[in-house]
Amino acid sequence: MQIVLYFGILGVLAWPLGLYMARVYEGVPCGLDGVLGPLEGLIYKLCGIRPEEEMDWKQYAFAVLVFSAAGVFLLYLLQRAQGMLPLNTQKFGAVSPDLSFNTAISFVSNTDWQNYGGESTMSYLTQMAGLSFQNFLSASAGMAVLVALIRGFKRHSANTIGNFWVDMSRTTIYILIPLSLLYSLLLVSQGVVQSFDKYRTVTLTRTVNYETPKLDANGNPVKDASGSPVMERAQTKQQTIPLGPAASQIAIKQLGTNGGGFFNVNSAHPFEDPTPFSNFLECLAILLIPAALCLTFGKMVGDMRQGWALLVTMFLVLAPLTFLCSKAEQGGNPHFSSMGIDQAASALQPGGNMEGKEVRNGITGSAVWATWTTAASNGSVNSMHDSFTPIGGMMPMLLIQLGEVIFGGVGSGLYGMLIFAIITVFVAGLMVGRTPEYLGKKIEMFEMKMAAFAVLTVNALIKVGTAIAVSTKAGTAGISNPGPHGFSEVLYAFSSFADNNGSAFAGLNGDTVFYNTIGGIIMFFGRFWVIIPVLAIAGSLARKKHVPAGLGTLPTHTPLFVVFLIGVIMIVGALTFMPSLALGPIAEQLMYH
Amino acid sequence: MSRMIRSALMSVLVFTLLAGVVYPLAVTGIAQALFPARANGGIIRKGGVAVGSALIGQQFDGAKYFWGRLSATTPYPYNSASSSGSNLGPDNPELFKAVQSRINALRAADPGNRKPIPVDLVTSSASGLDPDISPAAALWQAGRVARARGLDEAEIRALIRENTRGRFFGIFGEPSVNVLKLDLALDKLKK
Numbered sequence: 083m084q085i086v087l088y089f090g091i092l093g094v095l096a097w098p099l100g101l102y103m104a105r106v107y108e109g110v111p112c113g114l115d116g117v118l119g120p121l122e123g124l125i126y127k128l129c130g131i132r133p134e135e136e137m138d139w140k141q142y143a144f145a146v147l148v149f150s151a152a153g154v155f156l157l158y159l160l161q162r163a164q165g166m167l168p169l170n171t172q173k174f175g176a177v178s179p180d181l182s183f184n185t186a187i188s189f190v191s192n193t194d195w196q197n198y199g200g201e202s203t204m205s206y207l208t209q210m211a212g213l214s215f216q217n218f219l220s221a222s223a224g225m226a227v228l229v230a231l232i233r234g235f236k237r238h239s240a241n242t243i244g245n246f247w248v249d250m251s252r253t254t255i256y257i258l259i260p261l262s263l264l265y266s267l268l269l270v271s272q273g274v275v276q277s278f279d280k281y282r283t284v285t286l287t288r289t290v291n292y293e294t295p296k297l298d299a300n301g302n303p304v305k306d307a308s309g310s311p312v313m314e315r316a317q318t319k320q321q322t323i324p325l326g327p328a329a330s331q332i333a334i335k336q337l338g339t340n341g342g343g344f345f346n347v348n349s350a351h352p353f354e355d356p357t358p359f360s361n362f363l364e365c366l367a368i369l370l371i372p373a374a375l376c377l378t379f380g381k382m383v384g385d386m387r388q389g390w391a392l393l394v395t396m397f398l399v400l401a402p403l404t405f406l407c408s409k410a411e412q413g414g415n416p417h418f419s420s421m422g423i424d425q426a427a428s429a430l431q432p433g434g435n436m437e438g439k440e441v442r443n444g445i446t447g448s449a450v451w452a453t454w455t456t457a458a459s460n461g462s463v464n465s466m467h468d469s470f471t472p473i474g475g476m477m478p479m480l481l482i483q484l485g486e487v488i489f490g491g492v493g494s495g496l497y498g499m500l501i502f503a504i505i506t507v508f509v510a511g512l513m514v515g516r517t518p519e520y521l522g523k524k525i526e527m528f529e530m531k532m533a534a535f536a537v538l539t540v541n542a543l544i545k546v547g548t549a550i551a552v553s554t555k556a557g558t559a560g561i562s563n564p565g566p567h568g569f570s571e572v573l574y575a576f577s578s579f580a581d582n583n584g585s586a587f588a589g590l591n592g593d594t595v596f597y598n599t600i601g602g603i604i605m606f607f608g609r610f611w612v613i614i615p616v617l618a619i620a621g622s623l624a625r626k627k628h629v630p631a632g633l634g635t636l637p638t639h640t641p642l643f644v645v646f647l648i649g650v651i652m653i654v655g656a657l658t659f660m661p662s663l664a665l666g667p668i669a670e671q672l673m674y675h
Numbered sequence: 676m677s678r679m680i681r682s683a684l685m686s687v688l689v690f691t692l693l694a695g696v697v698y699p700l701a702v703t704g705i706a707q708a709l710f711p712a713r714a715n716g717g718i719i720r721k722g723g724v725a726v727g728s729a730l731i732g733q734q735f736d737g738a739k740y741f742w743g744r745l746s747a748t749t750p751y752p753y754n755s756a757s758s759s760g761s762n763l764g765p766d767n768p769e770l771f772k773a774v775q776s777r778i779n780a781l782r783a784a785d786p787g788n789r790k791p792i793p794v795d796l797v798t799s800s801a802s803g804l805d806p807d808i809s810p811a812a813a814l815w816q817a818g819r820v821a822r823a824r825g826l827d828e829a830e831i832r833a834l835i836r837e838n839t840r841g842r843f844f845g846i847f848g849e850p851s852v853n854v855l856k857l858d859l860a861l862d863k864l865k866k
Contacts (some may be wrong), residue, residue: 125686125693130682191703202756254693267705274713278718287859347759357843362843431810588760589764
C-alpha cells in the first residue's frame with residue numbers, strides 16, 4: 083500500500099517539474115527569471131562566460147573536465163587545511179591525504195561514498211563550502227551532459243551541442259537551489275538540525291555503565307596472557323548532541339542523487355531523518371529529478387511519448403525489485419523464530435528483520451529507501467544494508483549493477499538509459515532487419531563503439547576492482563562479516579564506486595590507504611570515462627541529418643520497445659553479474675536455512 | 676583554452692560562495708527564525724537543565740524504566756558523538772550472541788512474562804541512536820514497569836498511548852513510542 087502510493091505521488095510531482103526544467107534548458111521564460119535573471123547575468127560577468135557562445139563536443143567535454151578538476155583540487159585543499167580555517171567548532175584536525183583524495187573524487191563524481199564519519203571528522207566549513215557545494219555542482223554537471231546529449235538528438239547538421247557553463251549555471255540557479263531551499267525548510271520543520279552552534283553536551287538522568295579496553299600510558303590496548311584485550315569498567319553521565327548546518331546539505335544530497343550524509347550513519351541518523359513525514363519527503367526527493375528529467379527529455383525532443391516510454395521502463399524494473407526487497411525483509415530472520423522473538427507485522431509493530439533499521443521507518447520505509455537510493459545513484463541510506471537478509475540486500479546491489487540507468491543519477495541516469503536505448507535499436511536492427519534509428523537519427527558504427535565503450539568500462543571496473551581486493555591482503559583486511567557475506571561487502575563496494583552510487587555494506591572498513599586510493603581511481607573513471615563517450619555521441623548525432631520515419635523505422639515509444647529495452651538492460655546488467663552474485667548473496671541465501 | 680580554465684576556476688569560486696556559503700546561511704537564518712527549537716536539536720529540559728534531545732535515544736536499564744533498542748555505538752551505547760549500526764550480517768554468529776544476551780536480560784528482569792519479545796527490542800538500530808521503540812515493545816514491558824513502581828498497569832498503558840506517534844497521514848512510516856519522553860514522564864508520576 084505504502085509502496086503503491088510512493089510511486090503514484092512520484093509520477094504526479096515529476097510531471098510539472100519535468101516541463102519546468104525543459105523551459106529552463108530551452109532558455110524560455112520559466113517564471114523565476116525576474117528574481118534570478120540578474121543573478122545569472124552577474125555570474126556570467128564574473129566568470130567571463132559568454133552565454134551566446136556555443137561549444138562543440140570536445141570543448142564541452144574539456145569544460146566538464148576542467149571544472150571537475152578544479153572542484154577536486156579545492157575540496158582536497160579544504161579538507162587538508164580545515165584545522166586552520168574558521169567554522170571548526172569541534173577543532174578537528176586535517177583529514178588524512180588518502181581520505182581527502184577519496185572524498186574529493188567521491189563528491190565531485192556524484193558518488194558520495196563516505197569513508198569518514200561526518201560528525202567526527204569534518205568541520206562545518208568543510209561540510210558546507212566543500213561537500214554541500216559539490217553536491218550541487220556534481221549534480222548540475224551531470225544534468226548539463228544530459229542536456230547536451232538531448233541537443234544531439236534534436237539538432238541536425240550542427241557542429242555544437244550548447245554551452246557547458248550556461249547549462250551548469252542555469253541548472254544550479256533555476257532548479258537545484260530553489261528546490262533545495264524549499265526542501266531544507268520542510269526538513270527543519272520536522273527536526274533536522276540547522277545551526278552553527280557547538281556540539282551540545284547534556285547531562286543524562288541515568289548513568290551509563292560500560293566496559294572499554296584498558297589503555298596503557300601510550301594509549302595502546304593492554305592485553306592479557308591469551309592476547310585478548312583487558313576490559314575495564316567505565317561510566318558516563320553525559321551525551322554529546324552533534325549539530326551543524328545539516329538540513330541545507332541533506333536537501334541537496336537527496337535531490338541531487340548525491341547521498342553523502344552529514345552524519346556517519348547518513349539518513350538513519352534521527353537528526354537527518356527524524357519523522358515519518360521527513361522520510362517520505364527524502365524518499366521522494368531521491369527519484370524526483372531523475373523521473374522528471376525523462377519528461378524534460380520528451381518535451382525537448384518534441385515527442386512526450388518518448389519520455390514516457392523511458393519513464394515506464396524504469397518504473398517496470400524498479401517496482402518489482404522494491405516489492406521483493408520489502409517482502410524479503412518483512413520475512414525476518416529465520417534463525418530468530420526459535421528464540422522466542424515476535425517478528426510478525428501488526429498494527430503495533432513493524433516486525434521483520436529489524437536489525438540495522440529504525441523503528442520510525444520500519445520495514446517498508448527502509449526497503450523503499452534501499453531500492454530507490456540504489457536505483458538512483460543516490461546511495462544515501464536510512465537503514466544498514468549490511469544487515470539486510472541475503473535476498474533483501476541483493477536487490478540494492480543488483481540495482482547498482484544494472485548500470486545506474488533505472489532512474490540513475492540526475493542527468494547521468496538518463497544519459498545512461500539513452501545509451502541503452504541506442505544499443506537496443508541497434509540490436510533490434512540486426513534481429514529484424516530494421517534500420518537502426520533513434521529519434522530520427524541513424525545509429526552507426528561510431529555511436530555503437532562509444533556506447534559499448536561506456537557500458538563496458540563500468541562493468542570492467544567493478545570486476546577488476548573486486549578481484550584485486552579479494553586477492554590481496556590489504557583488500558580482505560577491511561571485511562567484517564564471515565563467509566559469502568564478506569564477499570558481498572566487497573562486491574557491493576566496487577559496484578558502488580564504479581557506478582557512482584556511494585551506498586555501502588557499511589561493515590567494510592573502507593578508510594584504509596588501499597580502499598581510499600583504489601576507490602578514488604575507480605570512481606573517477608566510472609564517472610568521466612562514461613561522460614566523454616556520451617558527449618562524443620552527442621557531437622556525432624548533432625552533425626547528422628534528420629531521417630524522416632519510414633516503413634523500416636522501429637517506433638521507440640511502444641510497449642514492444644519498452645519490453646525490448648528492459649531485455650537489453652537485463653542481459654547486459656544482470657547476466658554479467660550473475661556469476662559474482664552467485665558467490666555472494668545467492669550462496670548466502672542457500673546456506674541460510 | 677586559457678579562457679576556459681579561467682572560467683572554470685572563477686565559476687568554482689563563485690558557486691562555492693553561492694551554494695556553499697550564501698545558501699546554507701540563508702537556510703540557517705530562516706530556520707532559526709521559524710523553528711528555533713527544532714533547528715537546534717530539539718533539546719529536552721528537566722527543571723531548566725538540558726537532559727537530552729527528543730530525537731536522540733538514551734540508554735535505560737533496570738526494571739523501573741522502559742528500555743530502548745540495542746545500540747551498537749562505541750565505546751558506550753547511545754554515544755551520539757559517533758553514530759553507528761552493528762553492520763552484522765543476518766547469519767553472523769555475533770548477531771545471535773548479541774540478540775541472545777539481550778533476550779536473557781529482558782527475561783531476567785521480568786521472569787513471569789512468557790510472551791514472545793517484539794523483534795525491535797532485541798535488535799540494534801541503524802544509527803545506534805534510535806529514540807523509539809514500537810508500541811508492541813513498550814506494551815511488552817508495561818507489566819514489569821508497573822510492578823517495579825507499584826503502579827497500576829492501566830496507568831502505564833495510558834502513558835504509553837500519550838507518548839505514541841502515529842503514522843504520517845495514517846499511512847506512511849510506523850507508529851513509535853519515544854523512550855526518553857516516556858521514561859521522563861514516568862519519573863514525573865510519583866514513586
